[in-house]
């Protein structure tokens with residue numbers, strides 16, 4: 001069956017408010033809830049809406065009921081806490097706004113350094129209780145995962161194994177992954193919100209502490225305390241609000257019958273393939289229209305697969321493509337000498353917020369509000385958060401008018 | 402064996418009605434995988450329907466336990482509670498069983514220098530008893 005071309009919501013729903021709680025590796029005194037409130041208040045003020053204007057709520061792990069009570073949002077007619085970030089929240093809100101379940105939705109996601117994520121987080125006694133009341137992550141999935149730990153192909157372990165398989169099958173060395181990490185770091189140098197801004201050389205990269213072979217510390221996203229929030233409403237209403245609307249031209253999630261990580265047959269069966277097929281089928285834009293590209297790189301190999309799946313190159317050619325479009329004197333990727341990639345520094349250097357930071361930056365660029373890193377004339381952004389299995393997602397965003 | 406006894410044998414593992422046969426098999430040092438009575442295809446982890454033909458008629462069936470490494474990483478970091486040597490490097494593999502393409506189990510490779518392990522190597526299942534965790538599937542080299 002060829003992918004459906006239906007897209008009645010095309011350009012009808014917009015992102016019109018942006019807010020965030022600054023990304024940090026050493027923040028104290030914050031909770032997941034306080035981070036979300038920082039971002040939510042900032043996003044509403046940015047859009048010029050108040051509690052009475054918000055009638056939809058959609059978040060990740062912090063319950064919408066918490067946010068609604070904390071911000072005194074009197075009445076909402078739609079709310080949801082879908083699992084995978086950030087695409088599920090955005091897609092749900094687009095559907096809710098377009099279908100009339102609500103008019104103006106507040107969408108949010110936060111990251112929080114759990115005590116196992118870093119030494120400094122582990123020293124914070126209150127973080128040690130932060131898991132209380134949360135389901136054990138693995139059992140909560142309900143996907144068939146029954147065990148965790150060093151003998152299980154799960155999460156980061158499996159991404160490392162797939163990275164190894166990729167390098168092996170297509171004959172690349174680790175320096176190929178290094179280009180993704182260096183690109184992020186170079187771009188982060190121009191982003192005050194990024195937690196790592198010092199330049200990274202290939203020599204530094206190759207000397208990085210090995211964590212899960214072939215992935216080193218530089219190949220894996222940086223745990224941060226952070227939150228991002230978005231105000232989503234009809235394009236019509238957005239045009240009356242404070243900021244230039246960013247139109248959601250096309251959006252898609254993607255998943256296949258992978259089972260659990262090691263059962264994924266091969267990278268042709270990743271959810272990313274579904275996203276790309278459906279995204280292009282329902283879009284009136286083409287890859288050549290894209291001015292800025294945001295492939296998720298929470299693990300560096302994921303970004304190489306996105307280059308392949310969205311159509312810049314064929315399967316296994318992502319590594320060669322990145323090298324071919326590498327600009328040595330800028331130490332970053334410019335596709336065809338023009339299109340920058342992860343202009344904010346991505347999860348590897350801005351900080352790991354599971355793609356929410358990628359989306360936020362794309363909106364900033366399309367508003368023309370990215371300051372010293374603004375890409376001149378950026379009018380179409382391709383944002384592809386998520387990895388291989390349960391959280392592949394893509395967005396084509398464009399400037400209004 | 403009662404459900405309570407089975408759960409007690411696997412602390413920390415999400416044993417349920419769908420996968421109980423797999424874990425009961427491990428207690429007998431056998432690897433038992435769901436096989437469809439109607440189309441003969443295998444699936445893992447165990448679920449209550451055949452993903453190929455939707456049959457609900459499934460029989461947990463012992464596999465030969467031989468296969469090929471299709472995914473490989475070496476872990477250099479982890480919890481001390483795991484009892485693995487992260488200094489040398491702890492190998493973690495997915496093995497495609499000979500019974501069916503895509504039918505895979507994950508585990509470590511026992512007694513192997515991680516630096517010498519390669520994708521495509523032949524291995525066999527070892528059911529290993531771990532202190533306080535119950536038996537689990539790992540692998541050893543065939544040659």
Ligand SMILES: [Zn+2]
Nearest residue numbers: 437440451454
């Ligand atoms: Zn069947």
